[in-house]
Amino acid sequence: MSVEKLIFDLSKSVVEELYGVDIADGQIQINKTRKDFDGDLTLVVFPLLKISKKGPEQTAEEIGEKIVNSNDSIVERFNVVKGFLNFSVKSSIWLKELNKWLNEEEFGQTKTSSGKTIMVEYSSPNTNKPLHLGHLRNNFLGYSVSEILKANGHHVIKTQIINDRGIHICKSMLAWQLSGKEETPESSGIKGDHLIGKYYVAFDKSYKEEVAALIESGMDKETAEKSTKILVQAQEMLQKWEAGDEEVRALWKKMNGWVYEGFAVTYKNMGVDFDSLYYESDTYLIGKEVVEEGLSKGAFYKKEDGSVWCDLSSEKMDDKLLLRGDGTSVYMTQDIGTALLRYKDNPSLSALIYTVGNEQNHHFKVLFAILIKLGYEWAKECYHLSYGMVELPKGMGRMKSREGTVVDADDLMSSLTNDAKEATLERSQIEDLSTEEQNELFRTIGMGGLKYFLLKVDPKKKMIFNPAESIELNGNTGPFIQYTFARTQSILRSVKGFKKEVDSEVELFPIEQELIIAIGDFSATIKEAGENYSPALIANYVYELAKTYNSFYQSISIFKEEDENKKQVRIALSYQVGEVIKSGMKLLGINVPDRM
């Protein structure tokens, strides 16, 4: 039982005894005591005034008095400030908790299985361009949420939908053909996904030139945008693809292959992975079938031109197109197919989480509504993990792949690793590490900084990333936390014969007690992060813990302490803080170095 629960139960029974009434759990409100006041936990007495029929101070005094008198082995002393009753819990209680934690495997995590299998989709790139900054937030978020759900006892399947077909890839294919250069990753030395991206940009350039020329010759803008030769050619290519034209399919396979090779390298550097993959080229046909089926069941309707629609007026939304007049599918069609296939592959799925930017909020609302309409009850367990865009600072404009104004994922990762290298060589003494170990360290720090930066902000909110300022090393950053971990390990290296057992009767400094309390919050934080799909909660928690540890570290000497029992407590605290930082950071997908 946690200390908080202990105090909760104690308060409740004392209040009931004191005023002779049964009270609901909701009326007992236990908070952590604010730092400016003496105490560890606080009972808010305002809700109890109706029962006590006395003023706040007097009520608090009465309760405090009775608790301390009858339970002085738990609560040492109390004080009252207005309607707040602050308890100071005996240090021995906290130290006993610490002893429990020291010997707990996977401290803070849920060890018993929930029996639930949750599928988490993230990344889901188009295959016509390399990954960029926005994908980084998406991937780190999806990966981290997966880890957090596992820590809450769920079984997780990480997946993605690869948008491998459509007009976008045809544009790259066409531009590549038209260039006549037969460039390959090998011949050009360009990473596969970047090579395809290059031709996507090339397409857009030609397209814009052609549009401009048409407008110049007197055509209006709208017509010009639809009638360029190059766009028509791309559309023809798409039709050939759908018809299964061998030549187009072969080119498509070849160029997608290059992209996958490139992605594999990027994912490896990012430290993310997937348990299963879905390809749009496989699922869009299933979607079409389902729509036809829905049409025959009367869930959808057909317009005169042959297009198929879903009536969503009952959901107060506009009708949604599902098949074009010519029978071809739209984005929504494919998503319906993908969802169905996933549940078919995993009938025991308890939830399906889509990690997709908030620009698609409406899309997912519609998708889930349509699935319900088709009679799939499981759609109620589908959840759109919607996150805010990553924006560049004012004046730098928006990121647009077509215009080449994106922050490329590969470039960013390598430049941050390089920054980490410079910073590390400047301050650390790591000459005795091998070159390999050093490079690994630079990577750990650079990636740690990047991941922490992108994950510490509430996923729902948009965030601003300034690539020019790069990643900070001081303050609320990944490297700060990594550094704190390295400190704890440095302590442990100097200790021989560390025992995971401390004397529970030693006296504690306030900062030590604060540290124990902070460690104890880990479990609740994991739970909350799981319920809210929010790595940010973990990030903020680990940061607070690291700060508290650093304050402790700086103000109290460990090895100069003559009292062996006190020294053991401080070493144990260092150990346990290290453990929590390590596993907390792991939930964020961030590694921590023993030295830096």
Place this chain on the structure above:
RNA sequence: GGGCCAGUAGCUCAGCUGGAUAGAGCACCUCCCUUCUAAGGAGGCGGUCAAAGGUUCGAAUCCUUUCUGGCUCACCA
């Protein structure tokens, strides 16, 4: 125009289902390495929580209105 989301220090962000004097980091200014990692610590400066009403013992938090910004409402993906 309809819908959704956001607005907290110069900048980037925390503030849980309403609770004490609104917190961090960066930047700026002081101090602290004859102690275990100074990528650190201690302190200072900095706020009309977008605005106005309302709900109540109590509001950054809940409700209403207004202002500002973003996204979205495609036979695009």
